Amino acid sequence: MSDANSGSLVSSAYNQALEVIASVEPRIADATRQELADQRASLKLIASENYASPAVLLTMGTWLSDKYAEGTIGHRFYAGCQNVDTVEALAAEHARELFGAPYAYVQPHSGIDANLVAYWSILAHRVEGPWLEKVGAKNVNELSDEDWEKLRHEFGSQRLLGMSLDSGGHLTHGFRPNISGKMFHQQQYGTDPETGLLDYDVVRAKAKEFKPLVLVAGYSAYPRRINFAKMREIADEVGATLFVDMAHFAGLVAGKVFTGDENPVPFAHITATTTHKSLRGPRGGLLLAQEEYAPSVDRGCPMVLGGPLSHVMAAKAVALAEARRPEFQTYAQDVADNAQHLAEGFLSRGAKLVTGGTDNHIVLLDVTSFGLTGRQAESALLDAGVVTNRNSVPADPNGAWYTSGIRLGTPALTTRGFGKDEFDRVAELIVHVLQNTQPGTTKAGTPSQASYSLAEGVADKVKDASAEMLDKHPLYPGLELK
Template sequence: MTDLSALTSSAYKQALEVIASVEPRVAEATRKELEDQRASLKLIASENYASPAVLMTMGTWFSDKYAEGTVGHRFYAGCQNVDTVETLAAEHAKELFGAEYAYAQPHSGIDANLTAYWAILAQRVEGPWLENVGVKNMNDLSEADWEKLRHELGNQRLLGMSLDAGGHLTHGFRPNISGKMFHQNQYGTDPVTGLIDYDALRAKAKEFKPLILVAGYSAYPRRVNFAKMREIADEVGATLMVDMAHFAGLVAGKVFTGDENPVPFADVVTTTTHKSLRGPRGGLILATKEYAGNVDRGCPMVLGGPLSHVMAAKAVALAEAKTESFQTYAQNVADNAKSLADGFLKRGAKLVTGGTDNHLVLLDVTSFGLTGRQAEQALLDAGVVTNRNSVPADPNGAWYTSGIRFGTPALTTRGFGHDEFDNVADLVVDVLKNTTPGVTKDGGSSKATYKLADGVADKTRAASAEMLDKHPLYPGLDLA
């Protein structure tokens, strides 16, 4: 039987030697990144560890190809092999998620969302408008009509989840391009429970009448009822778009089913392929057949040439996600998030919504007298990698924040289970209890600086190392 660990080690050693022959500092940084990831408790909800097969797929000569256009309809010759890998990525995605159509070209989640927005605008606004004036191609419009169409495209309404409630920047946040493209409005969560209030959302949608209703989140620790979202969208004549970048792995792994699976209910679904899907950094769009033609216009409408080497890696990752072992992994991700949340709660910590039933936990650190920025940096000093995050009605704003977001996908990939995540909660609480805010020049309390008690970082790193050593990252991969 082939020893894949030995093959992987040999492949990476030789790859680093080739890199070092040109720029040794890049080779060393690459080696050091693996060391750092192996030695850290990675709890960032949007990060994971891709398999060696996925990583190796990205490092090929597919990187050298331009392939603007779509399968079988490229603007460059010699793309037959790109057609193969893009077709495989789309076929795996359709089968995995039960979607009518899949588009594997987006370079990132933001690119996927921008492509989806413009596809919806083309479907709902541009197409009917051109038909109404009796023109098939916008290039045939008079200048006066073109100005009218531009006005129509730029004045449509979008309703998405607010940033502090757990939504994403691309869901209509004004500093983001989505907030500039659309006349936007936002829905939040119940001020007491922190949960989506579907009746309040329905009322807002009826009043605002958006063209696009966006569902999905990046920091909401609960599941969403997409059947209700579909009902609301239908009542106001909106296109339902779901951004499942964070929880796509839980959909693929059959943890989210029925009304919690967005694919049967949404017109368009976007996602990243890293995060809980455990693939390469990139984006993916799923859609009904109705929207397929306009999504296919992603390049050159929004995107440049697709990253063929990343599309190939998406195909590999999506093939991995079709296995029973991935379903087990996805369930473990959700179970471990519950263990982490329970570990925080029994130690007196405050959680947004009081817990979790997905892959992330949002900890309100104000009970420790800290801002999110202080907590994030103190934890990093102790080898715990997280990110600060807003909480609903955050008094500290989006920069300093009042929360820390934790995710379980990465450490679950390493094999962490209930006991380890309970220990992680203990370590985190200990660090935060032993962190105090710094003092400003005028003697006030700082929102940025902090003091971590002596010895806490070393104690935390030692306890972390004991757990991490039992669950090595890329076991068998030896670069020595």
């Protein structure tokens, strides 16, 4: 099928869908059209965002949404789930083959849900299972009230060790305001204060002192790779379960950019990911596990999750099938290469990067050298059509709300076809905006962490320069909305 015919089919599909939507609530149809226009006109550099294919997007808009399917394949709590069984089995098959994992669970609705299933699965496997065996019970329903209270205490006194938020970890890695920081007795490891890099000897020493049940590896804003073989060694030394959250870099694992010791799947007891971000699929979660943890993970619904989203599981299957194609490996390598080009573009213009660079898909820019907070930088860039997100840097003096950095990622613009020259130009435009942004003051005349002023004409100049690049790399080429 030619690109023109494909574009014509996609255009027809979306225009007809929007007509149906508009017949009920035209404002939703209008907002949907505007979202495509906005995405086409902006430089999307949010590391956790991407562009799913029309096939993935269309898969979500079907009657599979209408089914309840609690339970697992072939063992549902509702009748009539034979087609959902097919969908879930195909998604799990693609996940196992793509990542080389013995077991895959595709029901989690999001990355946080996937992490929660992982944590409760570890607790069930490591705490509940031995406890039931000790008292001679088959399940928790057979426990006496006294034994149940003792088990509840055991659940609540387990330990978790994860990367701190300002070092690049995620809020679900034991951050106290998050549920993970409340359900575990938690401590966190950081990065070297001078280099910003992970120090495995420090992690090992912390683990030996704290003796966690769960050792969490993975990140949302750490611009380097991790040696998961070393993390597994540390986990084994202290008797911990190694849980890896690869939500951000799963596409680099799937695309064979991260191999050997940098591929977490062979080393982690359980690996969680989202299916969007660098995997370029629908918004959702996914778990990979070693066989010993499969029975516990399979209880994710109804242990933690509500009914599976069958239409999203179908879209996961389509996206994972796309990721198994050879061209996805080329894409993943381009994502990593483009991050290097973006980092080099910043460094050549005197900007400061956390860890001094990147070797994954993330560039973390410290904006304090421009006299700005992350909040001010994020807002000024958005005025100029550059979409980023503010992010903490190690030992951030501005805290987690205003921050001192902005996080940039290359997956989305790489999907559009940006390469070395374009990413160098992107770095130039960002530096130009930040150099021409001044922090504001409060009503009392003190320095503000939020207000700012962007020099006149800068936003329009950057938007015009961006448009030249974006026009050469159209988003969803051939898709024309009425």
